[in-house]
Amino acid sequence: MAAFAGGDDIGAVVAEIGHYSTKIGWAGDDAPRSYFPSNVAVLRQGDKSRRIQGVCHDFYTHPIQRKTFDDGNWETCNPIDPTSGLMYDPDSTQGADGFDLLRDFLHHGYSTALQQAKIEEHPFLMIERSYNTPAIRQQTLECLMEEMNVPAAFIAKDAVLMCYGCGRTTATVIDIGHSGTTVTPVFEGFAETKGIRRSPTGVHAMDRLILERLDALYKTKQPAAHDGIRPLYQVRPVQQYVDPEGQSLPRPQRRPSIHFAARMELARECREFGAGAAVNITDTAFHAPSKSFTLPDGTVLDVPSVDRFAAADLMLGYSPATVELREMHLEDCRSNLKKIIEKSQYDDNDDDEEEKSEKDDKFSEEAAVGLSKRRSKQPATQKQKQLSSRLFSNRQLNRACTKHLQTLLDDQLTASPLASMVCDAAYRCDREQQAALLGNVVLGGGGSCLGPTEQAVPDYLRDQIESLIHAHTPGWRVRLLTPSLSERAILSWLGGSILGSLGNFHEMWISKQEYEEWGSAIVNRKCP
């Protein structure tokens, strides 16, 4: 990577916080140095603020330390809201978890994998969703600049970086992520917002489907079990739970969210290593052999091929059953979004006028479209800034996001299969771009790493897309670009790594000075 023509390493850090995993590493590297799950166990304060008190990063494998915290009060937390897929916390009564966790994640990543590098010394390239709202980007920049104190920052869209990762500047980008699937047309390095299509069916939905199937299979083996497969912590020998005095303690009860997360982890293992979800490329689903998967308690399940193919079909398939499932996920997502929007409208009435005017200044329409020409009247003192940042109201943010969430709800959410989403995204763009957009389709995201072969998903998708567009434009060719299986899940990070090490990118960083001069709205202007 470092051998790129025009590359100049300035020790920039590239970070992406996804719904499933967080990737942090040096720009110019082949892979992120630090790769850990975004789903963490947190312990909240007992008071009304419920601020996060402690974070445990690898609670799947390691038991949560009992010495310091009460085991039973831990719960899962994710910086990314699964409904919108954004770093966003719909519950406006609390502080924004997303930004608290962002801080924690960066510290965790820097301290574990980046040779204890100091955040204040390295330019920071943050990767965001292509449909991110301007207010959240502003808030992210504010968080980076004022709390992390980075010298320079840039916020890039993941779809654009995926394009760069595949060596293109114009393409339709498919991102099969954990919280959902997104298709974004990218034209010469800019994501086209009107073409973005989003489906709430992602790897998470796949895992839930697999979990259901595993539970059903488990029940045939162990008719007495009523709560489905049991995760690792439940089958650990009891002796392990011993207090410092040597007295054995009763098996702790975990919160349901922790229990569910642990079960989902099992489903993920089954999908990735055990029985492997796969695309059915042979048309002989019923003749394909079943694969066995061993649960933590020693039970061996024979996962039939139909179940394995069903998971992949959830995303790609046209069969009535899968369509129904997707519709169900869509309805869930819609109702959640509606709730969020209603809530922020309710908040709107709740606020007093003074706060509103302040908000209008910060997250104004002008600022959102990158046209704000306001310079801050006088640079605030460091103390004032920290105060304002710490006490920023989640309500403000939520209100500013309402319009964009409404667009997401009305316009971008869909339950159609992936191939249709790609065509739809391209057809929403200008006629002159469509041939180029469909000619280059970039596939990335962890959900695209399905078997049985490396080229199974891309080939399957290309056939489907071609059959769709050839009904209308018979001459057009579709080319699916995707890296090898090992790089597909980190494709956007790779693109960020390339971008962050380019010599002529360094004039694009938002410096601390620029931020102080222009305010957080500069992010919408400099990183469009």
Next chain:
Amino acid sequence: MTDVAEILGVKSAPKPVGSNKSLLPKPYSELTGSATELPTTVPTFIKIGNKQINSHKPARKWTWAPFSSSSRPDGLLLNHWVRANVEYPDYPYARFDIHLDPVQYTIEEYKAWLTSENWSQSETDTLMDYARIFELRWPVIHDRWCAACPPRPVEDLKHRFYTVAAKLLQRRVSHEAAVETKALEAAATNNAEDPKLLLETAAARSLASSDPQHQPLMQHLGTGTSNKVFDLAYEKERRAHWEALWNRTKEEEAEELALRNELKQVETQLRKLKKRGAHVVAASGTTASRAATPIPAPEVAMQQVDQAMTTTAPTPVPGVPYLQSARLVLPATGGETGISKALVARMEALLAGMNVPSTVIATKRACDLMDTVRRDALTWLLLQKQVIQKEGVLRARRLKLAKMGGNIRVVDEETLLGIAPPPAPRPKPVTKGPAATAAAAAPGKAKASASKTATGSKLAGKKPAATASSSSTTAASAGAPTATTTSSADTKTKKPAVKRKRKSEDAPPAFPNTAPSSDEAAFSISTKPKKKAKPSTTKETSSVSKSAAPKAPLAAAPAPATMTQKETSPKKD
């Protein structure tokens, strides 16, 4: 080496000077012992890429040093690895920082020149901002525009931007020129004699006063815009066409496809016709334009034919023998007396179409017949051309008449054409023969009559469609006895019909044949040898030849002496 030297009895070679032992410093080798007497394994040269790096030299020093780029206005200090003690005047990548010149204007300029009914100033400002940020990537600008402002079509955005850029450019140029004029005029009053100053003044004045549209084309640096205004109407129309094309239904597409196929077929048909020389017939409608050239009278055409035929035919001179086959030469083309090459080609095509052989065995009868047929065909073609020309004239005049307002249809065609009614019996051509007369009288029948003559009139009773097939069967059946006359080696004709027949018959070329002949030649004269052979033994008593025999008057003619081979052919059988 030393062993070989010993065997050969040669004195052993002296030890090489640069041996390992002598290279190593002595105390070192003593210290380390014999095992380490080998040279060090660290290579002195390391190759990286194409570069050889001397590992003995100390490595170059690099430092992690701060730098600032001239392309950043804020002087941000970032760190990177650079060679120590090397001064860089600027960040090397700063030169890649190329941006469009922003289109900027003051409020006064906007009010003076750029106001528009459809655009407010804030909207224009936004557009200019987006154009700069996205560097004229119009799809992206349009996308962001629709998110921020009331939607407009992308053509409107483009039109506004280019108009503003062009207007600003023009006005600024003329403004500058006006200022310059004033300055120069002031200077000119001081020293009025300087002709160069006067010239410059005049030029500046003309530039200042000229209409913006007539100013020289100037490229606005960076934007690629000129004072040529974006063609909004054209672009909108283009977009509309595109949309229409995109929104076609399946039926419309199928219809278009069908029409395209039809067009293709018609075109291939036309091409075929043209190849065969019949395009004149097919495209008779286009001859109206030829009406301007004078159309020769039919008599002239016939004279032309006669002349052409006589130029090539040998004139018999008493006492000098000549070959009958010389009469078979094609009529002369070009020159004053000749006819056009195309006409000859069409004649050949016509004859070929009726299966008339291009070469015959040069008996007097056959040559006479050939001559007649050719004359007839030429005459017919000429007459046909004339008819078409006349019809074109007629149509043109009718059209003219209709244009002039008279839809009078009573006018006689002849008076319109300005020709006298043709004489009832047309003058006979010089050729003697009923077929020629018929051809001259009625061009439509010419084909039938020609084919009649071609088949030797023995099949006169049959329909033309049957003629071709029966003639081929005749040829096939006649193939065996007349194989001698056909030399498969040196046939000059390349007609497909011939080739087809040639495959069917594989009789050996028994005699070296000097006269060029073909199967068809064999066919047309086949009756003759057959007649002679008939009383002998052949089983060639096919129904065709039988029925043809009594009807064929030509068969009775005696074979000329020139064709000596013919007598031999039945013998071979």
